[in-house]
Amino acid sequence: MPRHRFTQSDVAAMAGVSQSTVSFVLNDNLPPGVRISDETRSRVLEAIRITGYAANPIAQRLAGGRNQILGVFTYETTFPRGGHDFYGAFLVGIEHAAEKLGVDMLLFTSARVVDGRRRLSRDGWQRLGAADGCLLLGQQEDRGELEHLLDTSYPFVFIGKRESEGRRLPYVGADYVAATRRQVERLADLGHTRIGYAGQQSADQPTLDRLEGYRRAMRTRGLPLRYVDVHDIAAGAEEIAERRLTAMLVAPEIDSDALADALEAHGMSVPNSISLLLLGQPNQLQHRSRRAWSGFVVPREEMGARALVLLSRIVDQESAETRAPEGRMPNPPILDEADFHQMLDCPDLDGETLAVAPTTATTPEGTIRDNA
Template structure:
């Protein structure tokens, strides 16, 4: 049979003192006029050790204290499967920051993932009270839930840029817009004129930022945007050839290795015939030696900075810990920037080269039949 949780009353009964005495010893604060001898204090500590008593964090919070516990909630499955490890680097950065400031992490996983996403409301808002604040990660957030957290003044930080009414929502994100714009300009500076965007044009904030950067750079250079939204790599490769593109920007949800294989079936070589730039680390990769051009997302740094910001908002920061966006926290501390965008890191790689002078991938075909994938026979 499962053992019930040991309470302060159990500890008090074991050594014949009041529950208030146990509470005073645990808190380290004794009210005026109350004296607890060193012998009694030691007996309480020994009883706590023997019984394995641990304080109830929810009760501590209700008493007005801080638990030194910060939560992490992901809208999608947290742990990787099938080679996908999107959250791993974020969690590494979060853990490093937690060690630095001396707080524990609580991963909220009780809500089931339904149709690729989970909801805070499903697991019960009360669970959030266990933690002093919570980090939120994911692509499929529920706006009503975020608004509820804002309305109730619950401390939270979103890992990733998110817009909100009045700019009240705190976040630490990656500057996808600037990174994507630089990627276009890098290709254009090498002579590319037919530069396409490969990826779904969905409404999530990262996609909107990448598309805005792509469109702004194309307009800046007087180039015509080309969009390829097919999730199927064979179809995407066919559209790249059909549009005679010489360079493409690849959104992270698309696998560069799979696209390269599909292109090779059409006698289109990367990078000789088609330059490819990645707009962040792909969600999943096939093992291989290719050093892809583009940019990387500072995921570990985002996780670390987000936890430091959350610690400040939740009031759990220690003096001397650098405030994200300001001087040291503690005495005389200043409020940090609630909206932080970190620069993406450009990667030279080996898949961006000058155009081959033959007009793009489509000019490699002698007839429309080459656009069909090469068929093999068992």
């Protein structure tokens, strides 16, 4: 876990130069009569690259103390814009926690989003130095960048479960595995045996956890797995009808209203013919749904708030360890493993799209008895 942030002294020692030389290279401003060879400059720049050192002018003015600024970096354009407000709730939670903690928030937005992804590479590393630590948010993170932050001991917390070698990466996540298992159990308890999963099978952590929850619960109940490709909503609805499924778990990247409309176009009413459970809020809310959906919700505001509190505690611990005399315990108390990896429950939604399993399943050809 984060312990020590590299300083100019560390860079100077690695490059075999004085700290003033490092400062001259960083500022690219030599006093009269001072010369730095290309070879020396290259050694300093290589040491900066290896350590990930970022000059922090605010912290320098405070003589090494905290500047009470924490950052937020998003890997996608994630905050409210019109109806696309899934990520906005995280920011609301962060803001409330920041107000209680008495810290300022700095939103890092200078890196352009290219092909849906933003990177910390190049100038991003230097900009992070303006904050004591940073919250990271988004589905399309760069794993190499996260490992680099860990290696350089820069304090950060990811909003969302993320795995790393040696479980070093601190996060506050939503327990998608348990929440998805509960949805299967809700359906099975109501007599459903033909339960499908509609969603992508990509490698991002939330998707992997939802799929794991579905697989575990279905195997526990002795039910076969049924995945449905819904890249094309109309074709997906037709497949669901042809396979006589009576219930679907719908991942948040799917337009759930469009899927329900397509199913009803095939004569399958929701929830009388087919139950639909949402596995969290849709990623992009284009409009207010006319349905009261069943499923579970992601505690986004709480995740944002808890992540900021954890980040603040990590920074406090790092600062205390830096100031504590050798041989004495730092204050505040050292964080334990559970603090660094927090998983929050996802509350169930009752809604109106869940019903007892029908005794028959409706298909385009007519009514066929469910013989699952």
